Amino acid sequence: MTNGVREVVRGVPARDGAGVHLTRVLGRDTVESFDPFLMLDSFDSRDPEDYIKGFPMHPHRGIETLTYLVKGEMEHRDSLGNSGVIRDGGAQWMTAGSGILHEEMPKAAERMLGIQLWINLPSGEKMAEPEYFDITEEMTGVAELENGSVRVVAGEFNGVTGVKPRHLQVTFLDIGLESGSIEIPKKPGETSFLFLLEADAIVDGVNYQEKSALLLGDGDSIKLDASNDPVRALFIQGPPLREGIAWGGPIVMNTPKELQQAYLDLRNNEFIRH
Numbered sequence: 001m002t003n004g005v006r007e008v009v010r011g012v013p014a015r016d017g018a019g020v021h022l023t024r025v026l027g028r029d030t031v032e033s034f035d036p037f038l039m040l041d042s043f044d045s046r047d048p049e050d051y052i053k054g055f056p057m058h059p060h061r062g063i064e065t066l067t068y069l070v071k072g073e074m075e076h077r078d079s080l081g082n083s084g085v086i087r088d089g090g091a092q093w094m095t096a097g098s099g100i101l102h103e104e105m106p107k108a109a110e111r112m113l114g115i116q117l118w119i120n121l122p123s124g125e126k127m128a129e130p131e132y133f134d135i136t137e138e139m140t141g142v143a144e145l146e147n148g149s150v151r152v153v154a155g156e157f158n159g160v161t162g163v164k165p166r167h168l169q170v171t172f173l174d175i176g177l178e179s180g181s182i183e184i185p186k187k188p189g190e191t192s193f194l195f196l197l198e199a200d201a202i203v204d205g206v207n208y209q210e211k212s213a214l215l216l217g218d219g220d221s222i223k224l225d226a227s228n229d230p231v232r233a234l235f236i237q238g239p240p241l242r243e244g245i246a247w248g249g250p251i252v253m254n255t256p257k258e259l260q261q262a263y264l265d266l267r268n269n270e271f272i273r274h
């Protein structure tokens, strides 16, 4: 049984950081329907001028960010003393928790193709210890299909597993479909969506445009079809939190008071707790 698409969100061009051109897909308008996913930015450029200025030092609290690069390179550095590079096929799952300061600087590459997803933390885990989780291609699983493959970054698909997330148990699949179709099982009661990273695709019989996020209905599976060109789509799923959201820039708390406290902490140099 399948049960189609409940909501379609088209990405819009935006600028963030020190002037990075990106496509903002999810954001403030979609927090309720896409709960626990707060934001989705999509990067796709062959011109380094679009992204080279990067995201200089900035704070985060109360969320996790998952950066996944299909192609490209991004250097990162943070207040915990971590630094590293995300490369082709790699991801970084950062728990901001009680607070970190970090910078994210894409390097010039032939093409930068990837996403950054903001995942909300449950109220009891918002002030958790900050943590970096670097995910290399080898740590992910691959399910080979006759007509493509599914990279399991987190969660499970067809018995193939990826990494186990530290907080919310999010499923993150990178689906490459050369032709034909694929049936993707989903967990009833969880929020799930497809993001069409490359090429238009047919989902449950309806054609959708590239760079769209498709919020899925209550069914226990969804059918993705390549229409003309090979499709690359991300399948993302997680349990909704249904908690208050107080969102100020890179900080997302439950109440305005907690948000105020975060900005007070920043001003008083008390932001870093761990």
Ligand code: FE
Pocket: 055, 058, 060, 065, 102, 104
């Ligand atoms: Fe950041």
